[in-house]
Amino acid sequence: MAHDRGSQEAGRSAVPDRHGSRPSAPGGTGRWLPWRAATEEALYGAQGFYRRPEGPAGHFRTSVHASALYAGAVARLLCRVDEALGRPRELGFVDMGAGRGELGAGVLAALPADVAARTRAYAVEIADRPAGLDDRVEWRAEPPERVRGLLFANEWLDNVPVDVVEVDAAGTARLVLVRADGRERLGEPVGGEAAAWLERWWPTAGEEGLRAEIGLPRDRAWAAAVAGVERGLAVAVDYAHRADARPPFGTLTGFREGRQTAPVPDGSGDITAHVALDACALPGARLLTQRDALRALGVTAGRPPLSLAATDPTAYVRALAAAGEAAELTAPGGLGDFGWLIQPVGIPHPLGDGDTETATEYGTEYGTEDATEYGTEHDETCDGKQGGKYDGKRDGA
Numbered sequence: 001m002a003h004d005r006g007s008q009e010a011g012r013s014a015v016p017d018r019h020g021s022r023p024s025a026p027g028g029t030g031r032w033l034p035w036r037a038a039t040e041e042a043l044y045g046a047q048g049f050y051r052r053p054e055g056p057a058g059h060f061r062t063s064v065h066a067s068a069l070y071a072g073a074v075a076r077l078l079c080r081v082d083e084a085l086g087r088p089r090e091l092g093f094v095d096m097g098a099g100r101g102e103l104g105a106g107v108l109a110a111l112p113a114d115v116a117a118r119t120r121a122y123a124v125e126i127a128d129r130p131a132g133l134d135d136r137v138e139w140r141a142e143p144p145e146r147v148r149g150l151l152f153a154n155e156w157l158d159n160v161p162v163d164v165v166e167v168d169a170a171g172t173a174r175l176v177l178v179r180a181d182g183r184e185r186l187g188e189p190v191g192g193e194a195a196a197w198l199e200r201w202w203p204t205a206g207e208e209g210l211r212a213e214i215g216l217p218r219d220r221a222w223a224a225a226v227a228g229v230e231r232g233l234a235v236a237v238d239y240a241h242r243a244d245a246r247p248p249f250g251t252l253t254g255f256r257e258g259r260q261t262a263p264v265p266d267g268s269g270d271i272t273a274h275v276a277l278d279a280c281a282l283p284g285a286r287l288l289t290q291r292d293a294l295r296a297l298g299v300t301a302g303r304p305p306l307s308l309a310a311t312d313p314t315a316y317v318r319a320l321a322a323a324g325e326a327a328e329l330t331a332p333g334g335l336g337d338f339g340w341l342i343q344p345v346g347i348p349h350p351l352g353d354g355d356t357e358t359a360t361e362y363g364t365e366y367g368t369e370d371a372t373e374y375g376t377e378h379d380e381t382c383d384g385k386q387g388g389k390y391d392g393k394r395d396g397a
């Protein structure tokens, strides 16, 4: 079974020896590059990790692979957006960084028939379209423009490559350079907008050995994705940290064949770093945990009553399995701690205030004067489909 990336600890095993004493990969040499450029090539170059046929699910599990309950919850969120938009003739669903398109297929399967019939589902992905994907999912390398609906990015931003800095003995933050075998050395001091970003979002306080990851490319990638939504909602879900608790040595790490590894930019495995979602947030966004977001969307981990076992054993076993899957999706220390960055564009927040006590608000809201009020009636239809017909890959093997 592939590794659940939700359970990784913040960069602990990923912190390399600052003098570059990590053992070399066989034959691994090559140029010294900043981490961002090295990762770009290792993940998305011609021989890049994400271009491999087995896809992300061959190496790790995301919430999408963990349970069909996840696609069911996203489908219910899409229903709320649909209501807020006044049930448009065409409702967009954009799965950003779609992997093998499992989420789009699962959402379509979980939607009520009348909503599914109006939904145009896009999978935006660098890798090629996988064989056998639901024909209704449109495969694209770039996001569509002027979407009215929901853009959903599950574990996309952590794979937008970032540069890494480390504080040297003189207290200066310098770019970390890396070779294809994973050996590192320090490069130039950081300056310009990268230095400004660090100062604002991840100050390193000049203590030798501290590291930070410059989230600027993710802020920009997210802003560009949100700009493609004309009206509706954009959601980014990822393992995240906030300004008040940045990990002092960063989080850069690797994954290969279900295991967390040292990050080696040779194309053989994933390279990822937690996301400063608070820095990505645009005005009007809310940031909450996956646990709270899924609870607001009706995913709870309660065990079914024992009495059900006597009256309907099959239903009891099914409900027990669903409770186990819900527990995994909402687990403290695991997927439940993921951040959901919820960015409305011209509609009210679709997760009600009462659902999200832990939410952090960012800036002022987008205008919502002409938004249709969203209610619960339609959600009930969606709720009736929870778990739906999705029979996509579950174990990511």
Ligand SMILES: C[S@@+](CC[C@H](N)C(=O)[O-])C[C@H]1O[C@@H](n2cnc3c(N)ncnc32)[C@H](O)[C@@H]1O
Pocket (backbone or CB within 6 Å): 050, 056, 062, 063, 064, 065, 096, 097, 098, 099, 100, 124, 125, 126, 127, 141, 153, 154, 155, 156, 159, 160
């Ligand atoms: C960790 S995988 C997540 C896949 C899927 N969303 C899931 O949750 O299982 C990240 C995916 O984002 C894709 N990706 C990264 N940058 C992208 C970009 N700029 N445009 C489209 N896809 C991108 C990668 O190729 C990879 O398949």
